[in-house]
Amino acid sequence: MSRRLMVLKLYVAVALGGMLGAIGRYSISIIMESDSVFPIATLLVNLLGCFLLAYLMSASAIKNRISTEVFTGLTTGLLGAFTTFSTFASETVVLWNYNPSMAVVYVLLSLLLGLLLAYGGFLLAKKGRRST
Template sequence: MLYVYVGLAGAVGALARYGLGLLVDSFGTSPFPVATLLINLIGSFLLGWMTHRFLQTGKFSPQLVTIVGTGMIGSFTTFSTFSVETIQLVENGYVLLAISYVFLSITFGLSSSWLGYRIGTKATRGEVE
């Protein structure tokens, strides 16, 4: 049954990614993939926060964390789109944008995960609510 819940949560995450992508893209077009970067940074933060906050407090089962983390957040974020967009930038002659995209994605993705983890740690200790 866990597989069904992960799949349903995955559908929610994919729809959220699609909707946020449309929203961000409605502000204008650019060769730089702003929507995917933003989505991946949000997902990195949420996964960092959620996995530490939920697992350490013991208030949520590991199954629920799997459903939300793997299903919803896993389908919300997307490494494959990041990879394809990077290749497309290079193929279209935007090499500097591609390098910037990779640098920003890795640097800020890891930073977002770390920040989420730290906030989750502080919340677990009762320092932040």
């Protein structure tokens, strides 16, 4: 397979994954729409993304069974578009203007729980490697 075709397949995989991730993220924000100023949908999406990306990046059983294009489409495309740092940042600024202490809680929850869930995804993938 030529290098150009391989690169093209990766771009298509990222584009398709990105489209699905963006639709998924938008759908969750619509489903979880509330009158609250606290951005719970973004928090949940980003936390889920932390767990899933760490799991996929660490799960050699998955990485070895799927093509590079599918793996890149899932990680860079789908999860890259599903999670969102720019929304997190802008919602934090809006929240800060409304209630600074709530903004601090949001940032701490995002950071601490995100790291904890990423570590959980890594541990789950590591456990899966031992059982296979």
